[in-house]
Amino acid sequence: MSDLAVWADGRLRDATTPLLSAVDHGVTVGDGVFETCGVVRGEAFALTRHLARLVRSALGLGLEAPDLDAIRAGVAAVLAESSGAGRVRITVTAGLGPLGSGRTPGAQTVLVVAGPAAPPAPVRLARVPWTRNERSAVAGLKTTSYAENVVALAAATRQGADEAVLANTRDALCEGTGSNVFVERGGELVTPPLSSGCLAGITRELVLEWSAAAGLPVREAADGELPYAVLDEALTGDAHLAISGSVRTFVPAVALDGADLAVGPLTAQVAALYREREAADVDP
Known part of the structure; x- marks a missing residue:
C-alpha cells in the first residue's frame, strides 16, 4: 500500500488506516459517485471537466454538490505525496446512513487517492x-x-x-x-x-x-x-x-x-x- 497516497477529512492519511464507517452508505448500498483522472506531468488531467461531471453525478443521485475547493486541495495533496502516480480517484458518498436504501441527512464522505496506473496500450x-x-x-x-x-x-x-x-x-x-x-x-x-x-x-x-x-x-x-x-x-x-x-x-x-x-x-x-x-x- 506504500504506492498509494490517501486524503480524507482535510488531510493526508496512512493508506493502511481504516477510514470508512461500517454504516457509510457508500459501503452498505453503494450510494456514492466517483471520478478517476489520469495523471499527466504530475497533474490530474482534465480535472475541471471531471469535477463538473462529479457534481452532475452527485445531483443526479440526489446528493448535495460536493465541496470542489476541498477536493482540489485533496488532489494537490496526494499528487505532491505520490510523485509517480498514474491516476487519481475522487470518491464522494452519502456518508453515514441506515442499513437500507433510505438516507440519513448528514455530512458526505470524501476520499481522494493517488496510485499507480499502467501506461496506455492497445x-x-x-x-x-x-x-x-x-x-x-x-x-x-x-x-x-x-x-x-x-x-x-x-x-x-x-x-x-x-x-x-x-x-x-x-x-x-x-x-x-x-x-x-x-x-x-x-x-x-x-x-x-x-x-x-x-x-x-x-x-x-x-x-x-x-x-x-x-x-x-x-x-x-x-x-x-x-x-x-x-x-x-x-x-x-x-x-x-x-x-x-x-x-x-x-x-x-x-x-x-x-x-x-x-x-x-x-x-x-x-x-x-x-x-x-x-x-x-x-x-x-
Missing part, C-alpha cells in the same frame, strides 16, 4: 451476455455501484481480454465496463450516443471536440446507427474498434473475442492527435 475486447439498461435511474451517472462492471470485466478477463463490450436493452452498442467504444467504418469514426445509456466519458468528449477542430470525420452516432452486431464487421475487417477512458486515453482494439483485429487508419490518426493535445494542455 486493448483486447470481448463480448459478454449482459446489457446496460438505458432507462435505469442511474443511467449516465458515474456511481460507486459497480458490481455489474466487476462481473462483466471478470468474464472478459476469463476470455483473455482486457475489457468487456456491452449492448443495451435495445441490442444497440453501448460501452465497456469502464470505457466508451468507437467504431471506424466507411471512412468515419463514430461512438454510441448518450441515449444508448453510456457514460458521457471525459476522454470521449475530448476526442469528439479535438477531432472536430482538426477536421477529422469523428462524430456521435445517430440512434439505431450502431447495433451490437456492428462488432461482427470488425471480425470481417469491414470495421475497426477503439476505446477511450481517462487512464487508458484513446487506444485501438487489437482483438475481439480472441480474434486479432487490424488498427484502422483513422483510429491511428485520432490516437496520435489525442497524444498531441494531451501533451499541450493538462486541463483542457
Whole structure:
C-alpha cells in the first residue's frame, strides 16, 4: 500500500488506516459517485471537466454538490505525496446512513487517492451476455455501484481480454465496463450516443471536440446507427474498434473475442492527435 497516497477529512492519511464507517452508505448500498483522472506531468488531467461531471453525478443521485475547493486541495495533496502516480480517484458518498436504501441527512464522505496506473496500450475486447439498461435511474451517472462492471470485466478477463463490450436493452452498442467504444467504418469514426445509456466519458468528449477542430470525420452516432452486431464487421475487417477512458486515453482494439483485429487508419490518426493535445494542455 506504500504506492498509494490517501486524503480524507482535510488531510493526508496512512493508506493502511481504516477510514470508512461500517454504516457509510457508500459501503452498505453503494450510494456514492466517483471520478478517476489520469495523471499527466504530475497533474490530474482534465480535472475541471471531471469535477463538473462529479457534481452532475452527485445531483443526479440526489446528493448535495460536493465541496470542489476541498477536493482540489485533496488532489494537490496526494499528487505532491505520490510523485509517480498514474491516476487519481475522487470518491464522494452519502456518508453515514441506515442499513437500507433510505438516507440519513448528514455530512458526505470524501476520499481522494493517488496510485499507480499502467501506461496506455492497445486493448483486447470481448463480448459478454449482459446489457446496460438505458432507462435505469442511474443511467449516465458515474456511481460507486459497480458490481455489474466487476462481473462483466471478470468474464472478459476469463476470455483473455482486457475489457468487456456491452449492448443495451435495445441490442444497440453501448460501452465497456469502464470505457466508451468507437467504431471506424466507411471512412468515419463514430461512438454510441448518450441515449444508448453510456457514460458521457471525459476522454470521449475530448476526442469528439479535438477531432472536430482538426477536421477529422469523428462524430456521435445517430440512434439505431450502431447495433451490437456492428462488432461482427470488425471480425470481417469491414470495421475497426477503439476505446477511450481517462487512464487508458484513446487506444485501438487489437482483438475481439480472441480474434486479432487490424488498427484502422483513422483510429491511428485520432490516437496520435489525442497524444498531441494531451501533451499541450493538462486541463483542457
